[in-house]
Amino acid sequence: MTLHDFTATRRTFLAGAGLVIGVAIAPRFLSAAPTGVPAGGAGDLKPMNAFVKIGTDDTVTVLSKHIEFGQGPFTGLATLVAEELDAEWSQMRAVHSPTDNKIYANLAFGLQGTGGSSSIANAYEQMRKAGATARAMLVAAAAAEWKVPAAEITVEKGRIKHAASGKESGFGAFADKAASQTPPADPKLKDPKDFVLIGRDLPKLDTREKTNGTAIFTLDIMPDRLLTAVVAHPKHFGAVVKSFDDTDARKVMGVVDVKKIAQGIAVYGENTFAALKGRDALRIEWDLSKAETRSSAELAAEYVRHFDEPGLEATNTGDVAAAFRQQGLQTVEAQIVFPFLAHAPMEPLDAVFIKAADGSVDIYNGAQFPGFDQQVAAKILALDETKVRVNTQLAGGSFGRKAQFGSPYMQEAASVYAAIGGDRPLKHMWTREDDIQGGFYRPMYAHKMRGAIDADGRITAWEQIIVGQSIMAKADLDSTSVEGASNLPYRIPNLKVTSHNVTLPIPPLWWRSVGHTHTGFAVETFVDELLTRVGRDPVDGRLALLDPASRHAGVLRKAAEMSDWGATPAEGRARGVAVVESFGSFVAQVAEVSVGPDGAPRVHKVWCAVDCGVAVNPNIIKAQMEGGIGYGLGAVLFDAVTLGKGGRIMQSNFHDYRSIRINEMPDVAVEIIRSTEKPTGVGEPGVPPIGPAVANAWRKLTNAPVRQLPIVSIMSS
Amino acid sequence: MVTFTLNGKERTFDGDPDTPLLWVIRDFEKLTGTKYGCGVAQCGACTVHLDGMPRRSCITPIATIDGSDVVTIEGISGKEAEAVQTAWTGLDVPQCGYCQSGQIMSAVALLQMVPNPTDDEIDGAMTGNLCRCATYHRIRAAIHNAANSMEG
Numbered sequence: 040m041t042l043h044d045f046t047a048t049r050r051t052f053l054a055g056a057g058l059v060i061g062v063a064i065a066p067r068f069l070s071a072a073p074t075g076v077p078a079g080g081a082g083d084l085k086p087m088n089a090f091v092k093i094g095t096d097d098t099v100t101v102l103s104k105h106i107e108f109g110q111g112p113f114t115g116l117a118t119l120v121a122e123e124l125d126a127e128w129s130q131m132r133a134v135h136s137p138t139d140n141k142i143y144a145n146l147a148f149g150l151q152g153t154g155g156s157s158s159i160a161n162a163y164e165q166m167r168k169a170g171a172t173a174r175a176m177l178v179a180a181a182a183a184e185w186k187v188p189a190a191e192i193t194v195e196k197g198r199i200k201h202a203a204s205g206k207e208s209g210f211g212a213f214a215d216k217a218a219s220q221t222p223p224a225d226p227k228l229k230d231p232k233d234f235v236l237i238g239r240d241l242p243k244l245d246t247r248e249k250t251n252g253t254a255i256f257t258l259d260i261m262p263d264r265l266l267t268a269v270v271a272h273p274k275h276f277g278a279v280v281k282s283f284d285d286t287d288a289r290k291v292m293g294v295v296d297v298k299k300i301a302q303g304i305a306v307y308g309e310n311t312f313a314a315l316k317g318r319d320a321l322r323i324e325w326d327l328s329k330a331e332t333r334s335s336a337e338l339a340a341e342y343v344r345h346f347d348e349p350g351l352e353a354t355n356t357g358d359v360a361a362a363f364r365q366q367g368l369q370t371v372e373a374q375i376v377f378p379f380l381a382h383a384p385m386e387p388l389d390a391v392f393i394k395a396a397d398g399s400v401d402i403y404n405g406a407q408f409p410g411f412d413q414q415v416a417a418k419i420l421a422l423d424e425t426k427v428r429v430n431t432q433l434a435g436g437s438f439g440r441k442a443q444f445g446s447p448y449m450q451e452a453a454s455v456y457a458a459i460g461g462d463r464p465l466k467h468m469w470t471r472e473d474d475i476q477g478g479f480y481r482p483m484y485a486h487k488m489r490g491a492i493d494a495d496g497r498i499t500a501w502e503q504i505i506v507g508q509s510i511m512a513k514a515d516l517d518s519t520s521v522e523g524a525s526n527l528p529y530r531i532p533n534l535k536v537t538s539h540n541v542t543l544p545i546p547p548l549w550w551r552s553v554g555h556t557h558t559g560f561a562v563e564t565f566v567d568e569l570l571t572r573v574g575r576d577p578v579d580g581r582l583a584l585l586d587p588a589s590r591h592a593g594v595l596r597k598a599a600e601m602s603d604w605g606a607t608p609a610e611g612r613a614r615g616v617a618v619v620e621s622f623g624s625f626v627a628q629v630a631e632v633s634v635g636p637d638g639a640p641r642v643h644k645v646w647c648a649v650d651c652g653v654a655v656n657p658n659i660i661k662a663q664m665e666g667g668i669g670y671g672l673g674a675v676l677f678d679a680v681t682l683g684k685g686g687r688i689m690q691s692n693f694h695d696y697r698s699i700r701i702n703e704m705p706d707v708a709v710e711i712i713r714s715t716e717k718p719t720g721v722g723e724p725g726v727p728p729i730g731p732a733v734a735n736a737w738r739k740l741t742n743a744p745v746r747q748l749p750i751v752s753i754m755s756s
Numbered sequence: 757m758v759t760f761t762l763n764g765k766e767r768t769f770d771g772d773p774d775t776p777l778l779w780v781i782r783d784f785e786k787l788t789g790t791k792y793g794c795g796v797a798q799c800g801a802c803t804v805h806l807d808g809m810p811r812r813s814c815i816t817p818i819a820t821i822d823g824s825d826v827v828t829i830e831g832i833s834g835k836e837a838e839a840v841q842t843a844w845t846g847l848d849v850p851q852c853g854y855c856q857s858g859q860i861m862s863a864v865a866l867l868q869m870v871p872n873p874t875d876d877e878i879d880g881a882m883t884g885n886l887c888r889c890a891t892y893h894r895i896r897a898a899i900h901n902a903a904n905s906m907e908g
Contacts (some may be wrong), residue, residue, distance in 0.1 A: 109851030109889045168827035242848060250844045251855030252789020252829030256854060267783070292772045310783040311792075312775045385793050385801060385854040385888045435791070435854025436888050471794040658848060662894070666851055669890020693798035693886060702879035704892035 041484055048210070065238040078164070085214040087173035088222060089142050090166060091120055097197065097211035099126050099173075101166070102136035104143035104151060106159040106407050106441075107245060108384075108434040109666070110722040111659040112158040114243045116166050118655055119159075121207035122236045123170030123228060124177075126210070133244050135431035140410035141732025143352035152408040154442045156720025159655055163718050164228070171226035173217070180216035181208060217651045231653065231715060240658035259280040259431045260391045260403050262464040266295060268455045269314045271321050272473055275686050277330035277544035279306060280323060287320040287704040297321070298458040302451045307459055312328065315470070331544045333687035335483065335679075339376050342485035342506040342541065346374075348538030349505055351516040357533030362491055362500035369492040371572055373565055375699035376747045377507075378679030379556045380481035380550050381474065381696060388477075389468040390452040404449070405434025407441035415446040419453040419738035440479065447479070447546070475696045476688045481550030482508040486561040490665060493532075496573040498584070500533035503561065508547040509540040511552075519549065523558030523619065523727070529566060529584035545682075546612075552723040559727030560675070560734065560748070563617035567735040568744060577616050577735065578604050590625040590650045592617050593712055597648035598627035601710055612643065615735030617728040623719035624651040625712075626727040628668065630705070632736035640737050640750045643704040644671060647727065649709065652716035660721045661709040668707055669727020673699030677729035677749050697751075758822045763785075773819035777811075778802045780818050781828060789857045793886065800885030803858035804828050809902035810865040812884070813896025829857040836867040839902035847898045851889035857887045863899050874902045 084092040092100045105112035113133035121131050136143045140150040148154075173749045174194055181199045182189035185206050193200050200207045210217075231237070273279070279519040283304050285297040285726065293313025298305045304321055308314030333341075363434035364372065390404035400420060406412045409429040417424040434441060441448070452467040459465065484507035491500035503524050509517035516538060518525070525536045550556055550636055569581035578599045585592040595618045598604075608614055611633045618627035628647045635641030647664045654660055677697035683689045690696040734745040758769045762785060769780050775847045776795075777851060781787050781804070793801030802838050804813045805827040811907070835853040842848075851855045866881035868872055873881070887895070 111851075163810065242845075243850075245853065246845050246848050249850035249856050250841050250860065252787075252857045254853050255788065256791075258792065259782075261783070261786055263786070310771075311781060312772065312779040312783070315795075316772070316774065383888055385852060385886070387793075395808055434852065436852040438888070461855075468792075471796075480905075660892070662848065662851060665893045666890045669892060670888065673890070692796050692797065693794050697855070698799075698886050698888060699890060699892075700886065701882045701892040701895060704890060704896075707893050729784070 042500055042660055049641060055483065058244050085218040087218060088169050090169040091124070091138070091173045093173065093177070093210050093214040093217065095211045095214050097130050097209040098132050099124065099130050099704070100132040102132060103133050104136045104145070105162070106135065106431050106434060107133070107155040108405065108437045110158070110663060111243065112153070113245050113654065114241065115539065115655050116162055117244055118236050118241055119166035120157040120170035120173070121165060122234055123167045124174045124225075125194040125196065127643045128236060128446050129211070130197050131244060132171060138196050138406070138409040138413050138429040138431070150408070151410045152442060153588045154407065155440070156624065157721045158720065160623065160720055167228050168226055168512050171228055172222045175223045175226050176217040176220040177213050179220040180213040184213070184216065194205065237653065237655050238657070241656055243659065250349045251678070254433055256386055257391060257404050258386060258468060260432070260466070262393055265464045265466055266307050266309070266459070267311045267314045267454060267466045267468065268305050268459075269309045269468060269470060270300065270302055270451060270455060270473070271306070271318050271323055271424050273325045273330070273689050274476065275325065275327055275330040275332070276478055277329050278325040279329070280419065281326040282324045284322040287400045287710045288317040289323070291317040291320055296459055298455075300451070300454045300458050302367040305455045305458060311468070318674065330681065331542070331684065334679040334684050335378065338483060338543070338682070339485060342376070342483070343374065345506045345539040345541070345687055346487045346504050346538065350539045352537050353516055353521040354527070354536040355533055357500070358537040359500050359502050359533045362533035363489070363502075365491070365493065365499070367494040367497075367702050369572060371490045371492070371569055373488045373568065373744065374487045374746060375561050375564070377484040377560070378681060378748055379483050379545070380556070380674055380678055381680050382438040382440035382550055383474060383696060383698065384434070384440055386437055387469040387471055387474040389466065390443070390449065391464065391466045392453075393464040394462055398422075399428065401428045401430055403430045403432050405441050406431040407437055408443065408446065410445065411446040414447045415449045416453040419450065419457050430590050439549040439553070443479065443548065446637060471693065472691045475575035475680065475692060477689050478546040478547065479548035481556055482510065482547040484557045486557065488561060488565045489567045490565065490568065492573055498531050498569050498573070501527065501531045501535075503536045505536070505538040505558070507541055508543055510547050510549055512539065514583065519554045521558065522554035523621065524562055527562060528589065529581070530586070530621065544751055551667070552621050554725075555727040556618055557618070558617040559621070560730045562726065563731030564618065564734050566739070566747065567615070567731070581616075581618065585705030590712075591620060594618060594625045594627040594648040594650050597710055597712060598629050601648060601708060602629040602646040604629060613736045613739035615732045615737070616730035617735065617738065619724070619727040621724045621727055624721060624724040626664070626728050630729065630732040632733055632740060634740055640676060640733055644706045644708070645732070647709045647725065648709060648712065649721065649724065650714055651721050651724070652714050652718040654711045654714070655718055657711055660711055663721040664709045664725040665707045667723065668703055668729045669699050671726035671729040672705070672733065674696065675733060676703070679749055679752060760836060761825045761829055766799050769818050773817065775818045777804070777813040777818055778851060781813060781826070787828050791854055791857060793855065798886070800853070800862060801855045801858040803861040803885065805832070805861060808868070810862050821887065829861060832861070835906055836864045836902070838880050838888040839905045840864050840867065840868055840898070843898040843902035843905065844893065846901065847894045847900050849891050849894040851891055853877050853886045857886060859887065859895055863895070864904070866899065867902060867906070871906060873899065
């Protein structure tokens, strides 16, 4: 039986978790050029279902429907499969699944995609069922071969055993016969108390290749006769090419062609440097008539004017207006302006196109929404979608950048490929400058907050107005603008949260933790100010406003305990705390900060407590908290994309879009709350609390609340 | 014509002499462990060893390295390299992994010069290597672990 035969024969949908089993993988995704590393098993791989293949060499290869860009789905999803398959960890492998919006749908989205810290959460039962199904098929095959009842067969650490007869085998010997077994309709899953792999610090499946230089990313795909193309983009959002002169560009050694596309001017080279040098030699006149010509400062001034206009209501409980009219109140006000933020993944956006002999096209890219990439590329290349195969590759980070409705990046890349035509493979790549200046930023936001404290020191009212672009391009309320504020965890009797959508020619996008990047900061710094005003300790005061049984309170108490919150920090240091729920995970952080020799905040230590339900791989959870803290800290200290006078984008590379460096990284301690709740994600939730925790410490140190981000640029301006 | 040694083998290059070493290594020699991240020596993803010293290959024109010895992540060897890679694996340092070749090249060069570095010495040697996943906490720990393992 070939894989093709297998595809057609059995298609079964399991009710409930939506597991599609018995749908084999067409072998074509293994065709064309190089595949990503780590590779699956080396043996003859037999598909047990859409997610699991067992090799005759005993390897078990998990097809990850989620892209691996450091957050750990290869290891996490393989752990879930291995647990129910009773495999040995050393036999597990993982690869990216092919593109299929149905079979490989993110169950939280309804189409294939990675985001919202949802990989483990949506795959938790699905992957366990995939493992349990494969196990049952192996057992059935062994039972038939050994002529013993299936119920007498046990599986442990990758060995199939029948105690009474003394028969024993690895998985590989039964891979072929298991593949033709009828999968069970509803495989039984383990009771969590019987887990042997889930909850352990299993070593990651992709570490070795990422340590010896053999891991293949999109940029590393180099088929023969490859052309490399870069595009000259405008320095103003909304600008288009008025005219261009490519005379000098075409003289550059190795430049093959120059083409105008909607996004700019594409230069094609025999190698990367030829394309880059050719691009530098272009002379382009841009038409700015429809471009954004306002500066960031001018935009901020316009944002603030919306505060006095009626907004879109997100939350309105109690009677805020009446509460603010009470006698004897203290009111506290704050306005905070957040800048545009670029994601700046280490690997800028890129894609490789290879035409097959039959005219179909393989695309290799770090596809976060591969189905969209496929649809967009098929349209631009004038091919049927079935003739375009998106082969997801390991990606050098994303932080939200590669998850885009309508795949605007793929529109450019496919247009560059289509414009030159021909049969040569093509790599389209962005440089760091394209990346920093390419838009799709975390939008700029302005928040206005007002709090009321009554004569008895109780916080009686909270009003918050949020102004910024709608990431979801909505005319009405966009929940991603207000999440974290509209569902304020603190019990304040009168709460009103409104928002205003601003439209700009600067394309917005979600950025690691989405709305919580700004609401977490605004809420957690403002509640801290209110608590200071009423003389409450930041931890005790928050706990008094929280439901004591809440998971917010649980992580807050844990972080306080870890940091010995009541103790006096060393001379010159102060501590700040913040607690934020995002994507169903709860994170509290305590940051210990001093004023550094350059006058900027120096963060010495961060204590972090996380509650993300069942901890599938504690080591990965800790790594995501460490990384989230570093990513969030870098942004709050240093990062802004700003538009200067006339709307020109002012930053271009890592020298002026700063990233945190090793000498600025605090020591981090992470503890995970033990939980039997279903697992929730960890890719994003480590980010939101660090900014406000540092800002709260900074206010203690300097008496100056942080009203504009990043902290360091305000100090230098 | 530029002649140099790459991972122990003599190589020649007769293309555009302005071509940075990074693109010679990647596009012409097809060694892809060395990465592009910024092109302006701000991120360290392109770090190689040039005559034994860490060098940002993205700003090193090929014409300037005639007669030099270049080692990339694919060619590193010796006790420091082994100790660093073992320590990296032991702590599962990489997340997305894209910057890690450069991190490891810088770390190996550090240990070759300073067998048991302090935190300040680690900062001094590693500050030029960005990691947007911010794996710094583990990089530091792994360098200490590697140093300790070589002492024994």
